[in-house]
Amino acid sequence: MAPAIKCLIVLAIVALLFITELIPLAITAMSGAIACGLLGFIPAKQVFSGLSDSTVVLFAGMFVVGAAMFHTGLAQKIGISIVRFSGTSENSLMFGIMIVGAGLSSVLSNTGTAACLMPVVLGICAAAKIPASRQLMPLAYAAGVGGIITLVGTPPNIIVSGALKSFGYEPFSFFEFAWIGIPITVVAIAYMMFIGKYLLPKAELDADQEIEQEIEATVHDSKKQIISGLILA
Incomplete structure (x- = not known):
């Protein structure tokens, strides 16, 4: 499966969790960033870089x-x-x-x-x-x-x-x-x-x-x- 398709799937799942709030929103946001790092969409060192912005x-x-x-x-x-x-x-x-x-x-x-x-x-x-x-x-x-x-x-x-x-x-x-x-x-x-x-x-x-x-x-x-x-x- 192409990385772009995987990224869209992750985005869709995260959007669904944001809308439904099945789990706390903070966990959803952090999980999305971690998933992008584990799947290689972004470098591992950038997963939590936004927290220091x-x-x-x-x-x-x-x-x-x-x-x-x-x-x-x-x-x-x-x-x-x-x-x-x-x-x-x-x-x-x-x-x-x-x-x-x-x-x-x-x-x-x-x-x-x-x-x-x-x-x-x-x-x-x-x-x-x-x-x-x-x-x-x-x-x-x-x-x-x-x-x-x-x-x-x-x-x-x-x-x-x-x-x-x-x-x-x-x-x-x-x-x-x-x-x-x-x-x-x-x-x-x-x-x-x-x-x-x-x-x-x-x-x-x-x-x-x-x-x-x-x-x-x-x-x-x-x-x-x-x-x-x-x-x-």
Whole structure:
């Protein structure tokens, strides 16, 4: 069997395991790399070379910094302050949620940003008598588009930057994606404010129902919050 066919078979198996998640994704990724090495598709010394790539190291560092902001309560505090400042009317609340969601997700985890703001949004919606479903979807969209503003906002940005560098080209700078990311974010917010809001569902949610938070604040030490904010800056 030709090496190209073998490679396609390995790729198909790995893709199937990624889709079905029959085994943990990390094991799937490592197994695919090991299989390529054992079958001779790549040199053995390159099987784990990606783990030492600067892209991986940068992402690992940002995950730690982002986790510090969530676990010290700084991210939650930022979200609560800005969302409360925006008021309790549906339009102003939607604007505030999307601004803070996009801002936090540009330098932190998109999922973590949505997770830490979700209980805040539910509580405010309950107090303002606004269906939470009409604010949670804008939050999700804002967290998604905000990630494309910076180099570390979402994995694909830094992956393509690393690919450019590996081929000898000048990699993207930290804010170079902002030339596209910020206009897209502005358009997304404007769309939700003027058009998308008419398409949002009006499902009623109980703010007191138990919601599993992906990231919860474990401490509320102001000193630690300041330190984590300075580290991010």
